[in-house]
Amino acid sequence: MSGVVGSASGGRLGAFVDELARAGVRDAIVCPGSRSTPLALALRANPRIHVRVLIDERSAAFFALGIARTTRRAVALLATSGTAVVNFAPAVVEASLARVPLVVLTADRPDELRDRGAPQTIDQNRLYGSHVKWYSELALGDEAADSQANARFVAARAVATALAGPAGPVHLNMPLGDPLIPHGDLPASGRDGDGDDAPFASVVSGRPTLDAAQIDAIADALAANPRGLIVAGPLDDPASHEPIARIAAATGYPVVADPLSGMRLGTHDRSQVIVHGDHILRPGSWLDAHVPDMVVRFGAMPTSKWVAEMLRTARPDLIVFDADGGWRESALVPAAFVRADAESACEIAEAVSLRRTRTGAAHVTRWTRAWLDADAAAGAALDAWLGGLREPFEGAPFRILGELLPDGSVLWSGNSMPVRDMDAWLPGGDRAVRVLANRGANGIDGVISTALGSAASVFAAGSAEPDSGRYVLVLGDVSFLHDVGALVTARLHAADLLVIAINNDGGGIFSLLPQGRATFSAVGLPEHYEELFGTPHGIALGPIVEAFGFRHRAADWAGLSAAISDEIGRPGLRVIELRTERARNAQLHDEAAAAVSEALTALAALSGEAAP
């Protein structure tokens, strides 16, 4: 056995890390610490794993999440014992709910030093609770001859478990005894130098498929309901584009496409894609005349609250496709969950197509056209309204980016208003733009760190997508300040990321929610609105960004498009700041919604009853 690291045996640690690499891990984010030394060295010694060292575990974990999201590979994440481990928690939770594969490695004290007042020792046992798919302790201090095999087995299982659908985080807590520093060589990178690349343990598993009778039953239901709708929610899976488009084509169902569904932008068939679902599904005379009898959902629950609202009031027959066995249906209406992969979904489309051809039914019906007309009318109303605007509007960056982003770009949105504005304003198009957000737990934390990790993975081996190197993030000021530590992360690991910060001096979303300022005024407590929700901070972003050595640029309304166009594709981290005003922003959102509502009402009056 070549190479020894401390008493914890480099052979076993080397084997463990080598097996991570054999299972496909290419990136490791390492946070410095003493207890984790042997693992840090073992990761660093493996030539197939790109190690990045970040000092803030909270930011580091989101950075790892960003890489894993972007490359669709499991990323290893290492921290020393103590509170360092707890700082991973927000990103672990997001990874769990957003189905992102992370292998979390936490160094711990050996058993005899736990719960005895030893320094930097906390209870790390199952620390992330139900938010990880698998937890195990891996003690590598045992000198037994077969423990290399065990180390490899655990590494293989950790990566396979993180990747298996639904993907998610796994946690290995690793007690490491003294001495922690290496004596002798660093761990060997191969399995005792034999050059063999085969994983020690691997998984062979079947596709989730349906039999002919199951396909027929679903096809019968779809063919019998011409007034149907496909709702494509957040789903970052290029393999889903074709089945969704094919089911749409076969049924005539319009596809209400969440910006995070991947269906809005790309080269797939978008002929039935509805971009302005967030506007069209709002209560009104148009929707009253177009209530669907059947809804087929793909992906997570959509960003727009109006979809769930529609499901609750219309109670259509609901079919939810989720090959990974999820139960995501928060509208609480009766639903059938279909565990079918893309190929089975295409077979369903084929079966529906046959039925419609047999009965002579058209595929694109009056119903389909009515939705497409509404989408066009909503788009035209929004463009006309925006075109006449002489003051900054928070939705505008997404309209601009939809036009400007080239093939292979990645667009990230922060939570709160940016993701909602993206839903309302990001247009469709044929450029392959990947659109992402941390919508697992909708946190406003770690947003910049995640996008930095995503942008840094341009350099990672094996990125699954064509990559233009154009990474853009749009987020709010509170989210920016929450993750200001990401600027340290950006100093340590350069990434080409354009950040567009919408600075409305606080949480603008609350002005649009029921606890908005008007409600507080109505009960005579207007000052508490600002204190509890508005949270004005008066902090200028420019000096902060510049203090870390990055480029900051304030954009006025007239120059916004030119500023974005100018900054897209430049190297390094850049921040464009757009100043807006929260109360005025709420009014502008109402105005835009009214413009669409007016256009849709006119359309409803014109077309009358929209029978298929």
Ligand SMILES: Cc1ncc(C[n+]2csc(CCOP(=O)(O)OP(=O)(O)O)c2C)c(N)n1
């Ligand atoms: C970690 C976390 N803390 C708190 C919240 C609750 N929250 C949702 S939106 C928001 C305000 C966000 O403000 P900003 O980022 O400026 O976006 P804006 O609302 O102005 O668009 C807060 C505090 C959250 N979602 N996540």
Ligand SMILES: [Mg+2]
């Ligand atoms: Mg804000």
